[in-house]
Amino acid sequence: MLTPTYYLVLSALVFSIGAVGVLVRRNPLVMFMCVELMLNAVNLTFIGLAWGLNDIGGQVSVFFVMVVAAAEVVVGLAIVVAIMRRRDGATADDLSVLRG
Amino acid sequence: MTNFLVAAESSAELSFPVLTSLIVVPFLGAVLVALVPKARVEAHRLIALMASVITGALSVWVLLTFDRTDGGFQFRSDDPNVWIESLGIRWDLAVDGISLFLVVLTGFLFPLAIIGVKPEHSPKSYFAWIILLEAGVMGVFMSLDLFFFFVFFEVVLVPMYFLIGTWGHGNRIYAATKFFLFTMFGSALMMIGILAIVFFHESATGIVTFDVVALAEGQNWGVDAGRWIFLSFVLAFSVKVPVFPVHTWLPDAHTEAPTAGSVILAGVMLKLGTYGFFRFGLYLFPEAATWFAPVLMILGTVGILYGAAAATVQKDLKRLVAYSSVAHLGFIVLGTFAITTESLTGSVVQMVNHGLSTGALFFLVGWMYERRHTRQIAELGGLQKAAPVFAAMFTLVMLSSIGLPGLNGFVGEFLILLGAFVANPWIASVAATGVIFAAVYLLWAYQRVFHGKAEGDNATMEDLRPNELLVLFPMIVLIIFLGVYPKPMIERIEPSIEVLVAHIDANVDGWTEPTADVLVAEESHDEGEEEEEEGESE
Amino acid sequence: MVDFVYLVPLFPLLGFISLMLVGRRLGEPAAGYLATAACGGAFASTVVTFFGIRGLEEEERQVTKTLFNWVIAGDFGVDVAFLVDPLSVAMMLFVTGIGTLIHLYSVGYMHGDPNFSKFFIYLNMFVFSMLILVLGDNLLLTFLGWEGVGACSYFLVSFWFTEEKNAMAGKKAFVTNRVGDWGFMVATFLAFATIGSIDYLTINGTAAQLSTPVLAALILLLFVGVMGKSAQFPLYLWLPDAMAGPTPVSALIHAATMVTSGVYLLTRVNGLIYEALLHAQWVTNIIAWVGVGTAFFAATIAIAQTDIKKVLAYSTVSQLGYMVLAVGSGVFVAAIFHMITHAFFKALLFLGSGSVIHGMDDDQDMRRYGGLRKLMPITSATFIIGWLAIAGVPPFAGFWSKDEILLSAWDLGGLNGKLLWFFGLITALMTAFYMSRQVFMTFYGDYRFGDPDADEVDEAWAAYLAHAQDAKLEAGTAADDAIEAHTKAVAALETAREAYVDAQIELSQAADEEATVAAQKVVDAKSTAVDKAEAAEEKAQAARDEAGAVAKAASQADADARSEASRRVEPAPGEQLTAGAASEFVPAAVKQRAEHHPHESNWQMTTPLVVLAVLSIFGGLLNLPFTSDLHFLEHWLEPSIVFEHKFAASGLTKWILAIVSIVAGGIGIMGAVMIYLKHNADPKKIEKPILLDAWGYDRAVSAFMGGPGAKMFEGIAWLDANIVDGMVNGTGSFVRGSGSAVRRLQSGLVRSYALGITLGSVALLAWFLVRVAA
Amino acid sequence: MSLQLFSFLVAGVVVLTGSLGVVMAKHPVHAALFLIQTLFGVAVEFLVVEAHFLAAIQVIVYAGAIVILFLFVIMLLGVDNAEDLSVEPIIGQRPLAFVGGAAILGLLLAIINSAGITGVPGNVDAPGPTGEVLPNVNQLAESIFTEQVFAFEVTGILLTVAVVGAVVMARRIPGALQPLPDIPAISGFGFGSTGDTDTDGDADAAMAAGDEQGDDS
Structure with missing residues (x-):
C-alpha cells in the first residue's frame, strides 16, 4: 500500500544526493543541476503530502516552485554565461572575489 | 511684580495644537529647505530662519500661557491621537515646569545658531539638518509617549552626525562616528528597558501602553527588575549628558563640530540626557533612583572635578570649553540625584543656564576661530587690545560660567549644592570645590588668550560685528536677568518639582525628602541661659 | 530717612550703567567726575540714612528693607534685602566716604590713560558691589557682593593687562579668593541645613541652639572665606601681588574696603562667635592666633621690601591680622574701630605712595628715593601723618584702635591671652620700624633719584673692569706685533751686513780693473743697504719700546682697576653710594632718571590726601578709652552686636599696657632712625633676603602649583585621553580585530558557504527533532 | 503490491539512479542527460498520485525547457570539458559534504519517522463546491x-x-572582454587552505582589479 511516507523518504534521498552534489561538484552548471534535484525533491514532498492530506494546496505550491525554478535557472544561467565569457572554464572555486 | 508673566488663559481651553506645531513647523521647514533648489542660496537660510523663529515665538507663547501654579502636565490633549492602537502608541505631547524651559531654550537657541554662523559650504543641507534637529529635540522634550520619546531621541542623532561629519573641522569623521556610536550604544539598551517596562505593565494590568504617566503611576515591576531597567535608562542618558566615565565623545564632538553644532550640542542636546534623568529616571523609577542616588551623586561630583582638571590643561580653547561642560553637567547630575526640592529645581535652572552661558562661549570661540583660524591657546594672546568688545562679552559669559553671583550660572549651581548639602554634606562640600577649579581654568585661559601683548594677527583681530552682537545681546540680557531675578523661572519650575518629589515619596517606602532643620530665633539673647543642644544635624 | 538706603547702592549702579553706555564718549575727565559724583551721592545718602537710624530708638536700630524675592526653592528662600543697622551704616559711611575721595584722586592719577573711562566703570561697579556686601541681610546677598568685589578686584588688578605680570596677579587674586569662597559657600549650606535660614538676624538669634560641632564648623568655614578676602595666612598670597593694579585701586580695594569685608562678615555673625567664645573657645582661639600670626608674619616680610607698595601691602596684611585678632578676642568694636582708622591711614599711605610713584616717573623702588620732603611737600606731610598713625604714636588714630586690640588680647586672660598680646606688641614694634624705614628712605636723606643704586653701581663696575681688560689685551697685542716687527728688522740688518762683507771679499779678490770697479759698485750698494737696514732696525726698536710702554701702562691700569674694585668698600651707612672710578659706566637708565624732575601732584590727588590726613589725626576721637561717655563707636554699634564687652583689666593695667605699647612703637621708630637716618648700622643685617622673599612661602606655593599641581592636572588629562578614552577606542579596535579574524571565514568560495548552510540546516533539523521528541 | 506502489517503486529507482548520475557524471552533458532521466522519473511519480497537470508541466518545463537551456549553455560556452572528481581543492570539503548529506538524510528520515502523517490518502479529486467531482x-x-x-x-x-x-x-558588452581577476589562492571553510596562503594584499589587489573592471564596463 503506497503511503505519503514513501514519497517523503524518496524526497529525502534525492534531496540529500542533491545537497551532496552541490557541495562536491565544482562545475557551476552541474551545481545548478544539483540544485534542481533538490527542488524536485521538495516538489516530491509537496505532491506526496498533497495527496496524503487530500489538499490541493500542495500542488499549487509545486506549481509556484516550478515557476520560481524556471526563473532562477534563467537568471542563473545568464550569470554563468557572463562569467564564462570572461574566463573560460572557470569553476565555482575560481570565483571568490567576494572573499572578505 | 511678576504679574506680567501670568498665564493669559488656561491651557485646557487651547484649541490650537501648539506643542504639535513646535515639532511640525521646523520639520516642515526642513522639508521646504530640502525642496528649494540648490542655487537659491539665500532662500535656504531664510526659510530655516523663519521656521526656527516661528518655533521660537510659539515656544515663548507656551511660556507666557503656562500656568505657573500647576505642577502637572499642561497643554496635554485630553484625547491624544492614537497612532498604533494595538500597541498603545499615542501622539501625546505635554510640557510641565521641567520641560517648559528646555523647550523655550530650544526655541531660543536655534534661531541664534542660524543667524550667528554661516556654514562654510553646502548651505542647503546644513540648514535642513539644523532645523530637522530642532524638530527632534522638541519632540524629545515634549513626548509623554515612551515610543515617540525613543524615536525622537534617536532621530536627533542623525542631523547632528551629519552636522559634525560634514561641516566640522579637522578630525570630524572620527568625532562624528564616536558621537553616534556612543549614543547608539546607550540607547540600544534603553530600548530593551522600554519594552521591558511596557511588558511588565501589560502583564500586570493587561493594557499595552507607552504612556509615561500610566507607567509611572503603575510601578508594575518588581524592585530588582526596576533597578536593572533603571540602569539601562541611566546608561543611555549618562552617555548623552555625559557622565564620567562615558564622556569622552564630548570633547571630540564639541571640538570638531561647526560652531552652530557646538552651540546646539552644548546648549540643548546635552540636556536630553539630564532631562531624561528627570522624566524617565526619577519619575519612572523612583525606587531605583533613590537606591542608586549615592552612586550617581558621586559620579556627578567626579565629573565636576575631573572635567575641571582636564579643562585646566587643555591647549585647545574649544576643547577647554567642552571639558567645562563636563564639569557643569556634573553639577546637574549631582543636583538631580540629591533629590531635594532645592537641588532638583537648581538642576533644571542649571540646564537652562548652562545652555545660555556655554552656548554663548561656543559662539565666541567659534567666531574667534573664524577670524584667527586657530583654536590653540598658545597661538592666541593679547586679543583684548584689538577686540575690547569681544573681550568684554567673553568676560561676562565666562564669569557666568564660573558661577559669579548676580549672573545666571550661580543660581543653579548654588541651589544644586545647597540641596545636595542637605542630602549629603560631604559630597556637596567636595563638589563645591568645583567652583575654585572653574575659576582656575577659565581665568587662566582668558589670561592667555586676551591678556598680554598681541603679536602678529592677534593685534589686528576684528572686533564683534553687528550681527554677532545681535546674537549675543539676547543671551547677555538673559544671563544678567536670570542671575538677578530668577524668580519667574524658578516659580514655574518648582511646582513640577514638588509634584515629582511627592511622587517619589509616595512610591518609595521609607524615603522622605531630606530637609533642613529649622530653628526659630529667640526673642532676645539671655547670657545666662542654658545651652540648648540641638541634635547632631548632619 | 532710613529709606534713603535704597539710594546708596543705586547711585554707583547708575554711575556704572551710564558710564558703560556713554563713558567712552564722555572721555577724560568728565567720566571720572561722573563716577565721583555717583560715589559722592552714595555718601550723601548714607549720611542721610545715618541720621535716619540715629533718629530711631536704640532697640529699633535694625531695619530690614526688602527689595524682592531672589532665590526661592523648596524650603530655601532668600530675598534681596538690606539690613540697615549701625554696623552696616558705619561700614557704608567709610566705604562711600573714602570711595569718593579715591574716585577724585583717580581722576588725577589716571590722567592720560587710554582706558580712562573703563577704569571708572570698574570703580563704580566695585563700590556698588561693596555696598551690596555691606548691606546684604543674608549670607547669600553678602556673597553676591563678596564675589562682585572679587571680580572688580580681578578687573582692576589686571587693568593694564598687556603686562603679563598684572594679568597673572589679577588671576591669582580671583583664584585665591575662590578658595576662600568655597568656605563661605559651604558655610552658607551648613547654615541652611542646620538653621533653615541664612539671614543674619536668624543666625545670630539661633546661635545658642546650635550644637558645638556645627557651631565650630560654621565659624571656621566662614573663617576660610575671611582668610581669602581679608588676606590671612595661608591665603594672603594674592594681596601683595595685587599691587600690580593702579594705586588708587590698591588704596580703595586692597587696603581700605574690600579686604576688610572679611572682618565685617565675622562681626556680622558675632552671635555665632560670641557663642563660640562661651562654649568652644578653641574656635575663637584659632581665629585669634591666625590673626596675630598673620600680623607678625607679614610684618617681618614688610621689613625687607624695597617696593614702596609692597611694604604697604604687607603692612595691610599685618593690620588685617590685628583686626582678626580683635574678632578672635571677641572685641568686635575694637575690630571695627581699627578697620575704620586703618581705612583712613592706609588709604592715605597708599594714595601718598601713588603720588610719589606718579611724581617719580612710575618708579616704585624705594632705594632710589630720598629727600623727597622738599620736592613733594603736601605728599610728604600727609604721608608722615599716616606714618605716625600706623606706627601707633598718640594721639594719632592708629594708636587708639591698636591699643584697644592689644588690650582685648591681654584681656582674654591666661597664658594664651598674654602670648597673643606679646606677639601683637612685637608686631607693633616692627610696624613702627618698617613704616619709619619707608618714610626715611623716601622722604628723608639726600635726593638720590639720579644716582645709581647698588645694582647699578655693580653694573657700572663690571663695565669699567671689562673696559680696562679690553684695553690691556689690545695694548698687549700691539706690543707683540711691534716686537715681531723689530725681530724681522734685526734679521734683515744681519742679512744686509753679510751681503756687504761678501761684497768686500769679492772686491778684494777682484782680478782686473773692470772687475774692481764693478765690485766696488756692489760694495757701495751693499753699504747703502746696510745703512738703510740699520735705520729701519732703529725705528722698529723705538716702536717696540713704545708699544711695550703702552702695554705696560694698560696692564697697570687694569691691575689698578682690579685693585680698586677689590678695595671697593661699601659706603658707610648714610654715605652716598657712588660708582667712583666707574662713574663713567653707569647704565643709561640712571642718566634718564637724573634728568627727571620729581614734582608734586595735581589738586585732584592732593585734596584727598589732606582730607585723609585730617581723618588720620582725629580718627581716634571715635572711641576714646578714657571714660565710657567717650566710647562713641561702641555705643553706636551696640544694637548690632550681641553683647557688650566689659574689659576685665583694671584701669591701671590699661595704662601700663598703653605705655608699654607706646614704648614699643618708640623703639621701632628709634631703631629705624638709627639705621636709616643716622646710619649707625648696616641695613643689610636686618633686610635679610629671605624676608624679601616672604620666607619663600609664595614661591613654594607657586612652585607646587606649577610643578606637582600642574603635573597632576596633566596626569588627569593624560588619563582621560589614554585610559578612559583608550578603553573606548579599545572597544572599537577589539570589534575591528575580531571582525578581521572572522573575515577569514568569508573565503568567497560558494561551496564553502553551501557547506556552512548545510551544516546549519543539519543543526536546525536536529534542534527541531529534539524539540519534537521532547 | 498494488499497481500504484509498483509504479512508485519503479519510478523511484529511475529518480534515484538519475540523481546519482547527475552528481557523479564527470561530463556536464552526461549530467544533464541524467537530470532529464530524473525529471522524467519525478513526472511519473506525480502521475502516480494523479497530479496530471503538474506531471505534464514537469515534462514540458523542466525536461523540455530547463534542461535544454542547460545543454545550450554547455554547448554555447564549450564548457563541456570533464571534471576531475578525484581532486578536491578545498580541504575537508568532501568528507564534510558527505557527513552533512548523510546527516540531513538521517535527520529527515527521523523526522518523517516521528512525524506520523495522519491524513487520509486518497484522490485529491475532491468534490467541488457544487458537489461534483472536479x-x-x-x-x-x-x-x-x-x-x-x-x-x-x-x-x-x-x-x-x-x-x-x-x-x-x-x-x-562592446569592447574587449576583461578577464576576471585571477585569484591565486583558494581557502576552505576555515579548515585550512590549498595553494599559497591568501594574504590581505592579494585580496586587496583582487578588489582593486574588480573595481577597475567595473569602471570599464
Missing part, C-alpha cells in the same frame, strides 16, 4: 485563480523580470 486541473486552476491569484500575478512579474535580467546579464 478534475485535478480544474481544482488547481480554481485555487490558482481565486485564492492564489495575487501570487500568480507576482510570478508573472517575476518571470518577466527574470527574462529582462537574463538578457541584460548575457548581453555582449
Whole structure:
C-alpha cells in the first residue's frame, strides 16, 4: 500500500544526493543541476503530502516552485554565461572575489 | 511684580495644537529647505530662519500661557491621537515646569545658531539638518509617549552626525562616528528597558501602553527588575549628558563640530540626557533612583572635578570649553540625584543656564576661530587690545560660567549644592570645590588668550560685528536677568518639582525628602541661659 | 530717612550703567567726575540714612528693607534685602566716604590713560558691589557682593593687562579668593541645613541652639572665606601681588574696603562667635592666633621690601591680622574701630605712595628715593601723618584702635591671652620700624633719584673692569706685533751686513780693473743697504719700546682697576653710594632718571590726601578709652552686636599696657632712625633676603602649583585621553580585530558557504527533532 | 503490491539512479542527460498520485525547457570539458559534504519517522463546491485563480523580470572582454587552505582589479 511516507523518504534521498552534489561538484552548471534535484525533491514532498492530506494546496505550491525554478535557472544561467565569457572554464572555486 | 508673566488663559481651553506645531513647523521647514533648489542660496537660510523663529515665538507663547501654579502636565490633549492602537502608541505631547524651559531654550537657541554662523559650504543641507534637529529635540522634550520619546531621541542623532561629519573641522569623521556610536550604544539598551517596562505593565494590568504617566503611576515591576531597567535608562542618558566615565565623545564632538553644532550640542542636546534623568529616571523609577542616588551623586561630583582638571590643561580653547561642560553637567547630575526640592529645581535652572552661558562661549570661540583660524591657546594672546568688545562679552559669559553671583550660572549651581548639602554634606562640600577649579581654568585661559601683548594677527583681530552682537545681546540680557531675578523661572519650575518629589515619596517606602532643620530665633539673647543642644544635624 | 538706603547702592549702579553706555564718549575727565559724583551721592545718602537710624530708638536700630524675592526653592528662600543697622551704616559711611575721595584722586592719577573711562566703570561697579556686601541681610546677598568685589578686584588688578605680570596677579587674586569662597559657600549650606535660614538676624538669634560641632564648623568655614578676602595666612598670597593694579585701586580695594569685608562678615555673625567664645573657645582661639600670626608674619616680610607698595601691602596684611585678632578676642568694636582708622591711614599711605610713584616717573623702588620732603611737600606731610598713625604714636588714630586690640588680647586672660598680646606688641614694634624705614628712605636723606643704586653701581663696575681688560689685551697685542716687527728688522740688518762683507771679499779678490770697479759698485750698494737696514732696525726698536710702554701702562691700569674694585668698600651707612672710578659706566637708565624732575601732584590727588590726613589725626576721637561717655563707636554699634564687652583689666593695667605699647612703637621708630637716618648700622643685617622673599612661602606655593599641581592636572588629562578614552577606542579596535579574524571565514568560495548552510540546516533539523521528541 | 506502489517503486529507482548520475557524471552533458532521466522519473511519480497537470508541466518545463537551456549553455560556452572528481581543492570539503548529506538524510528520515502523517490518502479529486467531482486541473486552476491569484500575478512579474535580467546579464558588452581577476589562492571553510596562503594584499589587489573592471564596463 503506497503511503505519503514513501514519497517523503524518496524526497529525502534525492534531496540529500542533491545537497551532496552541490557541495562536491565544482562545475557551476552541474551545481545548478544539483540544485534542481533538490527542488524536485521538495516538489516530491509537496505532491506526496498533497495527496496524503487530500489538499490541493500542495500542488499549487509545486506549481509556484516550478515557476520560481524556471526563473532562477534563467537568471542563473545568464550569470554563468557572463562569467564564462570572461574566463573560460572557470569553476565555482575560481570565483571568490567576494572573499572578505 | 511678576504679574506680567501670568498665564493669559488656561491651557485646557487651547484649541490650537501648539506643542504639535513646535515639532511640525521646523520639520516642515526642513522639508521646504530640502525642496528649494540648490542655487537659491539665500532662500535656504531664510526659510530655516523663519521656521526656527516661528518655533521660537510659539515656544515663548507656551511660556507666557503656562500656568505657573500647576505642577502637572499642561497643554496635554485630553484625547491624544492614537497612532498604533494595538500597541498603545499615542501622539501625546505635554510640557510641565521641567520641560517648559528646555523647550523655550530650544526655541531660543536655534534661531541664534542660524543667524550667528554661516556654514562654510553646502548651505542647503546644513540648514535642513539644523532645523530637522530642532524638530527632534522638541519632540524629545515634549513626548509623554515612551515610543515617540525613543524615536525622537534617536532621530536627533542623525542631523547632528551629519552636522559634525560634514561641516566640522579637522578630525570630524572620527568625532562624528564616536558621537553616534556612543549614543547608539546607550540607547540600544534603553530600548530593551522600554519594552521591558511596557511588558511588565501589560502583564500586570493587561493594557499595552507607552504612556509615561500610566507607567509611572503603575510601578508594575518588581524592585530588582526596576533597578536593572533603571540602569539601562541611566546608561543611555549618562552617555548623552555625559557622565564620567562615558564622556569622552564630548570633547571630540564639541571640538570638531561647526560652531552652530557646538552651540546646539552644548546648549540643548546635552540636556536630553539630564532631562531624561528627570522624566524617565526619577519619575519612572523612583525606587531605583533613590537606591542608586549615592552612586550617581558621586559620579556627578567626579565629573565636576575631573572635567575641571582636564579643562585646566587643555591647549585647545574649544576643547577647554567642552571639558567645562563636563564639569557643569556634573553639577546637574549631582543636583538631580540629591533629590531635594532645592537641588532638583537648581538642576533644571542649571540646564537652562548652562545652555545660555556655554552656548554663548561656543559662539565666541567659534567666531574667534573664524577670524584667527586657530583654536590653540598658545597661538592666541593679547586679543583684548584689538577686540575690547569681544573681550568684554567673553568676560561676562565666562564669569557666568564660573558661577559669579548676580549672573545666571550661580543660581543653579548654588541651589544644586545647597540641596545636595542637605542630602549629603560631604559630597556637596567636595563638589563645591568645583567652583575654585572653574575659576582656575577659565581665568587662566582668558589670561592667555586676551591678556598680554598681541603679536602678529592677534593685534589686528576684528572686533564683534553687528550681527554677532545681535546674537549675543539676547543671551547677555538673559544671563544678567536670570542671575538677578530668577524668580519667574524658578516659580514655574518648582511646582513640577514638588509634584515629582511627592511622587517619589509616595512610591518609595521609607524615603522622605531630606530637609533642613529649622530653628526659630529667640526673642532676645539671655547670657545666662542654658545651652540648648540641638541634635547632631548632619 | 532710613529709606534713603535704597539710594546708596543705586547711585554707583547708575554711575556704572551710564558710564558703560556713554563713558567712552564722555572721555577724560568728565567720566571720572561722573563716577565721583555717583560715589559722592552714595555718601550723601548714607549720611542721610545715618541720621535716619540715629533718629530711631536704640532697640529699633535694625531695619530690614526688602527689595524682592531672589532665590526661592523648596524650603530655601532668600530675598534681596538690606539690613540697615549701625554696623552696616558705619561700614557704608567709610566705604562711600573714602570711595569718593579715591574716585577724585583717580581722576588725577589716571590722567592720560587710554582706558580712562573703563577704569571708572570698574570703580563704580566695585563700590556698588561693596555696598551690596555691606548691606546684604543674608549670607547669600553678602556673597553676591563678596564675589562682585572679587571680580572688580580681578578687573582692576589686571587693568593694564598687556603686562603679563598684572594679568597673572589679577588671576591669582580671583583664584585665591575662590578658595576662600568655597568656605563661605559651604558655610552658607551648613547654615541652611542646620538653621533653615541664612539671614543674619536668624543666625545670630539661633546661635545658642546650635550644637558645638556645627557651631565650630560654621565659624571656621566662614573663617576660610575671611582668610581669602581679608588676606590671612595661608591665603594672603594674592594681596601683595595685587599691587600690580593702579594705586588708587590698591588704596580703595586692597587696603581700605574690600579686604576688610572679611572682618565685617565675622562681626556680622558675632552671635555665632560670641557663642563660640562661651562654649568652644578653641574656635575663637584659632581665629585669634591666625590673626596675630598673620600680623607678625607679614610684618617681618614688610621689613625687607624695597617696593614702596609692597611694604604697604604687607603692612595691610599685618593690620588685617590685628583686626582678626580683635574678632578672635571677641572685641568686635575694637575690630571695627581699627578697620575704620586703618581705612583712613592706609588709604592715605597708599594714595601718598601713588603720588610719589606718579611724581617719580612710575618708579616704585624705594632705594632710589630720598629727600623727597622738599620736592613733594603736601605728599610728604600727609604721608608722615599716616606714618605716625600706623606706627601707633598718640594721639594719632592708629594708636587708639591698636591699643584697644592689644588690650582685648591681654584681656582674654591666661597664658594664651598674654602670648597673643606679646606677639601683637612685637608686631607693633616692627610696624613702627618698617613704616619709619619707608618714610626715611623716601622722604628723608639726600635726593638720590639720579644716582645709581647698588645694582647699578655693580653694573657700572663690571663695565669699567671689562673696559680696562679690553684695553690691556689690545695694548698687549700691539706690543707683540711691534716686537715681531723689530725681530724681522734685526734679521734683515744681519742679512744686509753679510751681503756687504761678501761684497768686500769679492772686491778684494777682484782680478782686473773692470772687475774692481764693478765690485766696488756692489760694495757701495751693499753699504747703502746696510745703512738703510740699520735705520729701519732703529725705528722698529723705538716702536717696540713704545708699544711695550703702552702695554705696560694698560696692564697697570687694569691691575689698578682690579685693585680698586677689590678695595671697593661699601659706603658707610648714610654715605652716598657712588660708582667712583666707574662713574663713567653707569647704565643709561640712571642718566634718564637724573634728568627727571620729581614734582608734586595735581589738586585732584592732593585734596584727598589732606582730607585723609585730617581723618588720620582725629580718627581716634571715635572711641576714646578714657571714660565710657567717650566710647562713641561702641555705643553706636551696640544694637548690632550681641553683647557688650566689659574689659576685665583694671584701669591701671590699661595704662601700663598703653605705655608699654607706646614704648614699643618708640623703639621701632628709634631703631629705624638709627639705621636709616643716622646710619649707625648696616641695613643689610636686618633686610635679610629671605624676608624679601616672604620666607619663600609664595614661591613654594607657586612652585607646587606649577610643578606637582600642574603635573597632576596633566596626569588627569593624560588619563582621560589614554585610559578612559583608550578603553573606548579599545572597544572599537577589539570589534575591528575580531571582525578581521572572522573575515577569514568569508573565503568567497560558494561551496564553502553551501557547506556552512548545510551544516546549519543539519543543526536546525536536529534542534527541531529534539524539540519534537521532547 | 498494488499497481500504484509498483509504479512508485519503479519510478523511484529511475529518480534515484538519475540523481546519482547527475552528481557523479564527470561530463556536464552526461549530467544533464541524467537530470532529464530524473525529471522524467519525478513526472511519473506525480502521475502516480494523479497530479496530471503538474506531471505534464514537469515534462514540458523542466525536461523540455530547463534542461535544454542547460545543454545550450554547455554547448554555447564549450564548457563541456570533464571534471576531475578525484581532486578536491578545498580541504575537508568532501568528507564534510558527505557527513552533512548523510546527516540531513538521517535527520529527515527521523523526522518523517516521528512525524506520523495522519491524513487520509486518497484522490485529491475532491468534490467541488457544487458537489461534483472536479478534475485535478480544474481544482488547481480554481485555487490558482481565486485564492492564489495575487501570487500568480507576482510570478508573472517575476518571470518577466527574470527574462529582462537574463538578457541584460548575457548581453555582449562592446569592447574587449576583461578577464576576471585571477585569484591565486583558494581557502576552505576555515579548515585550512590549498595553494599559497591568501594574504590581505592579494585580496586587496583582487578588489582593486574588480573595481577597475567595473569602471570599464
